[in-house]
Amino acid sequence: MISLRTDLPWSGDSASRFIPWLVAIMVFLGTLAVSGVAVFDTILSGWSKAVTGTVTVQIPALPADSEQEANQARTDRAVKALKDLPSVEGVRVLANTEIDALLAPWLGERAAASDLPLPDLIDVTLVDGSTATIEALRSAVTTVVHDAIIDDHRLWFEHLIDLTEGFRLLTIGVALIVTTALALTIVYATRASLAEFKEVISVLHLTGARDAYVATQFAKRTLSAAFKGSAGGLVAGAFALFAIGLLARNVESGFLPDIGLSLGFWVLPPLVSLFAATLATVTAFITVLSTLRSMV
């Protein structure tokens, strides 16, 4: 009976005005963030380990009338130059059978049997996380073999993974910063609202009200405000996710792993919304109780 009554003004103070907005923004960004992270994770685990940090260097064969040894010397020079680079972990010259396998789709099974001068291929494994090495590598190799070709497609792909991983981290970082800022703002909002109600609270106290009586009213108020905002944020977030979904459909399914069914995409947003509402309420309750304790 009494607990349903309100001795606090239910509108017009900072907390009740701001908390819904703050929680809404928090839930909106949180929803985007967890979904984004979930999507990035799925993409990453799809692309995953298949791609290792390798580059292929191709040493074109000299015209047939040159000596066989000259070809071998060119390849050796390139291997030596590569081995000298600090960013190179391992170097391996592909056997002719491997080259045949690579060329098979282009030239059919009989490529190896032909008298065609096949290029030598060198598999270069790079030191983990080494950056900007492709140019160094290119210049090192072309210095010794001017017409060597660096096939860096795999590296590109790997960098793509790096970039996605970066976006993932950035998303988490932004979400954390924004969430912290907004949680702090809720503390401020509650304090502001307590300050505004100082007079009312003091009258309640002097009339014999207990702290719990006052704090419960505040917490309920905040809970209702937070749920309002949280629902709004969830709806806005859902719209944004729908937009992302459209985007993702635009990208061929072979390129991006299927993200529609991943757990994070559908389960996490409501959890975020619940978390935000709870965070706001608990924050408000603690702030109120500790402030009340310092009053007469």
Place this chain on the structure above:
Amino acid sequence: MISLRTDLPWSGDSASRFIPWLVAIMVFLGTLAVSGVAVFDTILSGWSKAVTGTVTVQIPALPADSEQEANQARTDRAVKALKDLPSVEGVRVLANTEIDALLAPWLGERAAASDLPLPDLIDVTLVDGSTATIEALRSAVTTVVHDAIIDDHRLWFEHLIDLTEGFRLLTIGVALIVTTALALTIVYATRASLAEFKEVISVLHLTGARDAYVATQFAKRTLSAAFKGSAGGLVAGAFALFAIGLLARNVESGFLPDIGLSLGFWVLPPLVSLFAATLATVTAFITVLSTLRSMV
């Protein structure tokens, strides 16, 4: 003299508590957004139009002992199947000289001169924006030529562009939503603070103060609060940009165009910050004046 004095409480009200936070969040997200958009733009114009919506279909040559006509028939079958697909705009069989040019880096200048059975290559132009066609294409082609190979790397790249473009749009969208929400919140904050000061303002009025006297004090207050927040947001944004910079360095320069020197990356964030502070101040000034007019 008088304009420097304040008859309004300078702290403890909603506006002065919240506006710095709100503006800070706005500037932070705005900074990330414009920088993000600038980066995406640079990347996109770097990758740009070089890549068109094409797929290459490769019809391997039959063993040399088969008839020449059989090869031609396979290619014709594939072309017909491709032309029947709604998602295909144009189909073009590459001339032998073009194939020679493509193979030159692999096989040297003399490939065409050799008796090697070269594959036929078909350039397929896809209808703009058609999605999920690669599988349809693959199945259509392999039904008629079982060992046809679809080279969809270019398509992948194009999809990458689509994805980046999507991120760009999403960034703009999120920035717009958050900015609007925060601008609204500033209107509310100002109204709340006017409501809190109703008594003070009424006393000022009754003492003979003009609207401009009151509104100017509010606008100055908001301006100072907004600049405080805007500076904070800019600093936080700079840190985030620094983090992005580290990420970008991690990605090889050949893959991502150089983003460090692009205009947007360095000029826009301060503009965002100025914009946010101005928006807050003007919003507050208008809100105050229109509210004052409705008072006695």
Place this chain on the structure above:
Amino acid sequence: MQIFKPPETPDGTAAVELKNVSLRYDDGSDVLSALNLALPPGSFHFLTGPSGAGKTSLLKLLYLAQRPTMGSVHLFGTDVTAAARRSLPAIRRKLGVVFQDFRLLQHLSVFDNVALPLRVAAAPEPEIKSNVTELLSWVGLDNFMNAKPAVLSGGQKQRVAIARAVVNRPRLILADEPTGSVDDAIAMRLMQLFIELNKLGSNIIIATHNEQLVARFEYSRLALADSALTELPPLSYRSAAESDQAINEPQT
């Protein structure tokens, strides 16, 4: 001419006791210094003194809005200066306070303002309704039950404040200038309310600088001056026939 006499006050533990109480605000000199006082249960006193003498400050000590800088305050045998914060609400529910500046809750109706002490103490709603209604009609505000304080006149606000202070039949009523904003007729009617409650056993302390009012009642005075408290006999001067008349034909 009717002079109001105090009832016999029974002996027993003092209802209100100050032991060597001093009060000094942060930055100043003593507002109250070394006060000693013991009021028996059922007493009725005026608290007088010039503006700024410390009347409100003394009442604040009694209604636990302020702790003394030195000494101790005892209410109904409990040392409230030493009491745990937890136990204060129970003590406060035995007090009724009329604040000098009313302190009505602006967002609550007149009815809800007066009902507040009962609600805080979880009284049953029907009891609240009958008590509050009766009291509001006694102070002449039956027509303002649902009005917000903002629309009331100064005197009307004061009457709401008084009704709120006495609605839960407190054992100690502390009224700070309770008749400062009303005319003489209503003042006498409000005094009558305090007298009735006093007859039912409540201790009453009324801070006032209205000498004409004090003069009409044969109640002792607690006089504050120069930070010290002196207990004085009732004012001998008494004004006139109007007092009778005012009480017998109250105006609203």
Place this chain on the structure above:
Amino acid sequence: MQIFKPPETPDGTAAVELKNVSLRYDDGSDVLSALNLALPPGSFHFLTGPSGAGKTSLLKLLYLAQRPTMGSVHLFGTDVTAAARRSLPAIRRKLGVVFQDFRLLQHLSVFDNVALPLRVAAAPEPEIKSNVTELLSWVGLDNFMNAKPAVLSGGQKQRVAIARAVVNRPRLILADEPTGSVDDAIAMRLMQLFIELNKLGSNIIIATHNEQLVARFEYSRLALADSALTELPPLSYRSAAESDQAINEPQT
């Protein structure tokens, strides 16, 4: 015994004029109905009436915080009910108002509160300093210049409110119960202030229900009752020797 007499009031345009003024709040019946009044420049009146009669409401009409439901209000020859919003500040600067609930700005010091009307009118700072200081020492608050209103006693707040109302020598002073929170000695001193200002030419209207106070002055009364206004002669009853004494030996 000294009885204060009003100065001769010069003829001319009425300083304050009500023409058939009625006031009704949103939801109720007429608080004021069909009032007519014309006060010559330099007049001094008490405004009396029981609690809730509409004294504050009438003053609100005069200080432009409320528009009449019907009729027109004229100040110094200007029809303020018809005046553009832009021109109101200029008129308000000729008014000094003591609000019944003081309305001090809590975040400003006593000095700044009193200085407010001068600052709003862009008076030079040295003039502000000397005027405010002189006035504060007259009302006995020299020691509270830098205090915030929250730490003042009820009577001290009232004196700050009065000082703020009169600091810019307004042509019309409207005081709502200006002596309700102070003792008789200070009340007489404050009345002396109003009398001095009246002698310098200000019109004065003091709303009060303190009959003892009214009785000491030979000023006419404007009596509000049942929504109507009657101009009554000065109260014949006069209380005693204390008035002389209070004015000649003011206490702080």
